[in-house]
Amino acid sequence: MLKNYLKTAIQVLRRRKFFTFISLFGVSLTLVVLMVATAVFDQILGPQLPEIHADRTLGVYSLEMRGAEIISDSDASYWFLDRYVRTLPDIEKVTIFSQAARSATYLDGEKFELYFKRTDGAFWQVYGFDFLEGGPFLAEDDANAEKVAVINETTRRQLYGGSKALGRMLEIDGQRLKIKGVVRDVSFLRQDPFSDVWAPISAARSDTHLRPAVLGSHTGVILARHRGDFPAIKRAFQARLAEVELPEGYDELSGEANTHFERFSRVMSSNQERTVASPWRLRFAIGLAMVLFMILPSLNLVNINVSRILERASEIGVRKAFGASSWTLVGQFVVENVLLTLIGGGIAFVLSGGVLSLLNGVELIPYATFQLNFRVFVYGLLLAVIFGLISGVYPAWKMSRLHPVTALRRRSL
Amino acid sequence: MIQLRAVEKVYRTDRIETIALSNVNLEIRSGEFVSIMGPSGCGKSTLLNLMGLLDVPSEGTVSLAGESVVSYSDRQLSRLRNRRLGFVFQTFHLIADLSVVDNVEIPLLYRRMSGSERRRLALAALERVGLSSRVHHFPAQLSGGQQQRVAIARAIVGEPDVLLADEPTGNLDSSMGDEVMAILHDLNSSAGTTIVMVTHDERLAGQTGRILRLFDGRQVN
Structure with a gap:
């Protein structure tokens, strides 16, 4: 079934080259930004020399002394x-x-x-x-x-x-x-x-x-x-x-022994919380920022996909007539959209390599070498899939709700 | 095989109410070859859609193999269409992006079946309609008659009990139409497939076992 879906998806992408170009352009541009951001985070937090024991280290970075007046x-x-x-x-x-x-x-x-x-x-x-x-x-x-x-x-x-x-x-x-x-x-x-x-x-x-x-x-x-x-x-x-x-003058001493990520989280948090690490909140914030960044291009892709429903109405009618339930069709269209975003992800991966080598060339940060490694690739893949799901579910659901008789009345395939 | 009892179909908009079918009672028995005739707009296709579980009646009941399907969910109806029904449309409705054999495989995609088994059955169906040499062609590379034969192969690949054909020869010249009719007759006689066919052509209807006539949404005796 998946093979059939993929064949259809590739043919649909090839059929309307302009739409495909616009879609891929939006997807790739979004993912380039996110992949570059991921590569920067990886440079800050990912395991690499000389922090070979980063998973076993705790750091004591700051302390706070409090008194009644100071x-x-x-x-x-x-x-x-x-x-x-x-x-x-x-x-x-x-x-x-x-x-x-x-x-x-x-x-x-x-x-x-x-x-x-x-x-x-x-x-x-x-x-x-x-x-x-x-x-x-x-x-x-x-x-x-x-x-x-x-x-x-x-x-x-x-x-x-x-x-x-x-x-x-x-x-x-x-x-x-x-x-x-x-x-x-x-x-x-x-x-x-x-x-x-x-x-x-x-x-x-x-x-x-x-x-x-x-x-x-x-x-x-x-x-x-x-x-x-x-x-x-x-x-x-x-x-x-x-x-x-x-x-x-002081009666209280506070501080923490933090992991690498907790330390990063502490640095990113507000002054009032300098000694209180909140890594989960930071993880959530980073994830949310990435999703929000994907929202606008997702809406654009949703629009393009919805406008293509009529083009594929007859196919939907045929598939329904021969036994596809609405949920099966949702699955098919989501798979197709994820395929599109994965292709966009592949393009973005190549473009991100170029952007990172430009960044490395200008030496903004001493000795920082931003690179696309396996971890960045996996995160990029994950981002592409999330992007595909966000932008694919609504059009897929809308397509699947088409009444088969109405869909079959339309001639184009 | 198919029973319709007191079936009405009304299309409503804000301002207009159109009665497409009114008080239709009929039974299609297993193994029959029935044609439905009538002038344009008399409700033939609506009737076929109701029989094919693609639409639901406004009133009355539709039963398939003795079971009323009025309260069936989308999933149940899909499963029933997949297992028991096959469709042939006047405009073929082949998916242009898929090859002939991929088109024929479509009904089997929605069954638990291996890819190789699906391919084997699709090739067998194409052989049955005489298109073994066109399996990797795309619909646009075929003549109208060949496209309709692909559509028939797609309709029969899952060995349905009932084949519903909506003017299957409507877009074909007479010799291609005769080819298609020959295949339908062969299916009916050799495999015992129940066939319900909408047609305008008295000559083709005359070749079927029974003719149902409609006028303004009502059955005419």
């Missing part, structure tokens, strides 16, 4: 993370690092602005960087405050013209650091591992990060043994918050 919120301090998070029970590892900040370096009198990040040794075990030269600094390097650094390939190219960087000295953040490794670039959208230069926290010029304070400028990422441990880890984290002795 509210303070910020990133956590190194002291807090080292004392209360690194010591959480039943976890595999914790890494603590600062967020990447711009810092200047000079080479042969020329100034370079680079992103610079301080990390501990565990950082290189939680994240799986792809090393092009050398290797990471280890926990011992961090413990011994070794003045070493890892740089990315773009920095190597900028500073050394692409020749070997291992063992060379880099002056940054007021220190001379020996390059211990070179890694592939990491997208700016992967904020936790992202930077141009990484150096041990312990080698920092000052030890302000060691001073007891709850709020600061560091992030802690917990690597769980299993994803199933998340609830227990989150509970343990909340229990730790209750143990913290707060500065005078």
